[in-house]
Amino acid sequence: MNDIWLVLGGTLTGAVGPGISVLYATYGELITERAGRINLGIEGSMLMGACFGFIATVETGSVTLGVLSGMVGGSLLSLVLAYLVIYRNTNQLATGFALTLFGAGITAYAGRTYVDSTINGLNPITVPILSEIPKLGIALFEQDVLAYIAYILGPVLFLGLHYTRTGLSLKAVGESISVAYAAGRNPYMIQIVAIAMGGALAGLGGAQLSLGFTHTWSEGMTVGRGFVAVGLVIFAMWSPLRAMVGAFLFGGAIGLQLQLQTIGAPVSPFILDMLPYLIIIFVMSLWSRAAARAMPEGLKGVLRATT
Amino acid sequence: MQSSASLQLVQDFTFKVYERPIARSILAVFFAFAVFGIFIAIIGRDPVEIYTKMFNGTLGSKVGLSEVGVRMIPFVLAALAASIPARVGLINVGGEGQLYIGAWASTGVAIYSDIPTIWLMLPAMAIAGFIGGAIWAGLAIALRHFRNVNEVITTLLSNYVAILFVNVFVFGAWKNPAGFGYPYTSNFEVQAVLPTIFDTRLHMGLVLPVVGIIATYMFLSRTRWGANMRAVGGNPDAARRRGIPVLRYIIIAMLIGGGLAGLAGMSEVSGIQHHLRPGISNNLGFMGFLASWMANHNPIAIIGTCFLIAIIVVGGDVLQFSGNLPSAAMLILIGLVLFSVLGFRKLERKTE
Numbered sequence: 001m002n003d004i005w006l007v008l009g010g011t012l013t014g015a016v017g018p019g020i021s022v023l024y025a026t027y028g029e030l031i032t033e034r035a036g037r038i039n040l041g042i043e044g045s046m047l048m049g050a051c052f053g054f055i056a057t058v059e060t061g062s063v064t065l066g067v068l069s070g071m072v073g074g075s076l077l078s079l080v081l082a083y084l085v086i087y088r089n090t091n092q093l094a095t096g097f098a099l100t101l102f103g104a105g106i107t108a109y110a111g112r113t114y115v116d117s118t119i120n121g122l123n124p125i126t127v128p129i130l131s132e133i134p135k136l137g138i139a140l141f142e143q144d145v146l147a148y149i150a151y152i153l154g155p156v157l158f159l160g161l162h163y164t165r166t167g168l169s170l171k172a173v174g175e176s177i178s179v180a181y182a183a184g185r186n187p188y189m190i191q192i193v194a195i196a197m198g199g200a201l202a203g204l205g206g207a208q209l210s211l212g213f214t215h216t217w218s219e220g221m222t223v224g225r226g227f228v229a230v231g232l233v234i235f236a237m238w239s240p241l242r243a244m245v246g247a248f249l250f251g252g253a254i255g256l257q258l259q260l261q262t263i264g265a266p267v268s269p270f271i272l273d274m275l276p277y278l279i280i281i282f283v284m285s286l287w288s289r290a291a292a293r294a295m296p297e298g299l300k301g302v303l304r305a306t307t
Numbered sequence: 308m309q310s311s312a313s314l315q316l317v318q319d320f321t322f323k324v325y326e327r328p329i330a331r332s333i334l335a336v337f338f339a340f341a342v343f344g345i346f347i348a349i350i351g352r353d354p355v356e357i358y359t360k361m362f363n364g365t366l367g368s369k370v371g372l373s374e375v376g377v378r379m380i381p382f383v384l385a386a387l388a389a390s391i392p393a394r395v396g397l398i399n400v401g402g403e404g405q406l407y408i409g410a411w412a413s414t415g416v417a418i419y420s421d422i423p424t425i426w427l428m429l430p431a432m433a434i435a436g437f438i439g440g441a442i443w444a445g446l447a448i449a450l451r452h453f454r455n456v457n458e459v460i461t462t463l464l465s466n467y468v469a470i471l472f473v474n475v476f477v478f479g480a481w482k483n484p485a486g487f488g489y490p491y492t493s494n495f496e497v498q499a500v501l502p503t504i505f506d507t508r509l510h511m512g513l514v515l516p517v518v519g520i521i522a523t524y525m526f527l528s529r530t531r532w533g534a535n536m537r538a539v540g541g542n543p544d545a546a547r548r549r550g551i552p553v554l555r556y557i558i559i560a561m562l563i564g565g566g567l568a569g570l571a572g573m574s575e576v577s578g579i580q581h582h583l584r585p586g587i588s589n590n591l592g593f594m595g596f597l598a599s600w601m602a603n604h605n606p607i608a609i610i611g612t613c614f615l616i617a618i619i620v621v622g623g624d625v626l627q628f629s630g631n632l633p634s635a636a637m638l639i640l641i642g643l644v645l646f647s648v649l650g651f652r653k654l655e656r657k658t659e
Contacts, residue, residue: 090649094600105638270474285454
């Protein structure tokens with residue numbers, strides 16, 4: 001019985017750290033999809049962020065510059081998608097997926113001499129008072145600075161999406177390009193900005209992964225976190241607040257997996273490694289019908305799931 | 308007067324070339340190679356030397372050419388695995404995982420069955436591989452049908468699960484006790500190995516993509532079912548009103564797709580590796596997906612796009628071996644080729 005509580009406690013404390021990078025990517029994909037586009041290249045953008053964030057930190061010694069480079073890297077990659085899908089009318093899913101392989105190639109090439117580099121990176125900052133909340137305090141308020149920004153960003157995005165002119169324009173474009181156009185907006189420009197911001201946020205998530213979570217760079221280190229983010233956006237039904245729940249679910253799955261490994265559960269470690277993916281597939285199926293109804297109109301042609 | 312007439316002629320000619328899909332695609336490929344050449348120059352290498360080495364290592368020699376053929380076998384099967392579901396409007400990004408499961412299932416037959424002859428063993432392995440891949444793909448369709456979960460994300464994530472699933476066995480129960488602790492299964496007996504041909508690494512697995520392409524082409528263009536599939540992919544509601552059993556087509560297309568990816572896995576373990584180990588595929592399934600999109604899911608065009616990707620991959624291995632470029636750089640080139648081919652495609656009228 002004690003073991004169970006130990007594992008659950010450890011899972012809770014361990015849920016936030018691995019969830020932050022996915023949370024940023026989920027925010028990024030959410031903005032992109034709200035504008036009516038889907039970006040499977042978000043996985044590649046995360047890799048760009050992780051790689052170039054790490055390289056810039058090694059070379060300049062400044063984590064701030066590292067994070068910024070990661071954002072720029074992720075954003076540049078997503079702009080390729082923006083150009084191709086908007087101006088050349090290519091298929092979004094194929095283009096985005098190719099972009100992920102493209103990003104994997106660029107980062108494997110650029111980062112190959114940095115695999116053994118060490119950095120100081122982002123370190124946990126303990127928030128006074130809040131971190132003394134029993135149980136939750138340590139889990140939530142002994143994190144790096146990007147985690148705190150991520151906590152704030154959720155409500156900010158929520159308010160921005162529903163109560164500002166920019167947010168409403170974004171949503172309008174996602175529902176119907178022609179209506180947005182008729183209302184005097186520039187729908188394609190809005191989509192380009194949304195895709196670029198999405199890539200930047202995914203890059204930020206990648207940078208958090210290499211600078212704050214692992215403190216190392218290795219080839220393909222995101223192992224599907226970007227694709228997980230695409231799934232979480234559906235789970236979150238395009239709401240930034242629910243995205244936070246989803247990302248911490250993913251983090252919790254990783255935390256649970258690490259806890260079970262630590263106590264030496266008699267299961268193959270590879271089965272435990274499957275947990276995060278299986279849990280995401282499971283939660284996506286929980287309220288998938290409601291999600292299908294909540295889907296921005298502009299996505300319905302691409303993400304059809306009825307027969 | 309005459310010069311303007313000849314100019315008109317040149318213009319007409321360029322226009323005509325540009326109007327042909329194949330010509331445009333070839334132009335797009337050259338464009339991508341040119342951009343990659345600039346990239347090579349920027350990082351301080353000699354593009355001419357790199358491209359010469361790539362050519363000599365692939366099309367320029369018997370060994371190179373046969374290696375291109377060896378790579379094409381899984382590419383074509385994985386490309387068909389994406390293209391057949393695409394006919395009915397499904398996106399199968401799970402070829403990589405289906406390939407792993409197919410390799411796993413056929414390895415199980417190879418190691419744990421006592422089938423004595425090659426004539427029974429290889430078909431049994433192929434059937435196991437096909438069924439393995441089909442079931443793996445079928446799970447995504449089950450989730451789509453019963454829970455309305457779109458197959459793009461489930462097939463994507465299931466790739467990672469499949470790779471780990473294979474690891475469970477090769478690091479665990481199936482590990483070769485005489486393998487010095489390496490995560491390999493024991494080597495296949497001779498009746499479970501696809502025979503090689505022409506004194507090269509090219510193997511009899513070649514039959515699979517050849518039959519696959521011909522059957523797919525005939526099926527799609529010559530039968531009522533092929534026409535119905537197109538109808539389902541175009542507009543499922545209209546197809547249903549015409550009395551086409553839409554769901555059945557969707558399930559069968561996805562199962563065949565997954566099965567073909569599973570066959571790619573079978574041909575890799577039986578024809579090349581002769582055992583199962585982690586990382587057997589190295590993006591074969593993903594490349595197949597891109598090849599299918601590049602070919603607009605046309606089975607004949609898939610031969611061409613797989614040929615091109617195989618040249619790039621084999622060329623990349625040659626460059627990696629000679630220390631010119633790490634093979635990761637080839638993912639950049641493949642990405643450029645795909646962007647370019649998709650981007651050069653004639654713009655269809657926007658349906659807004």
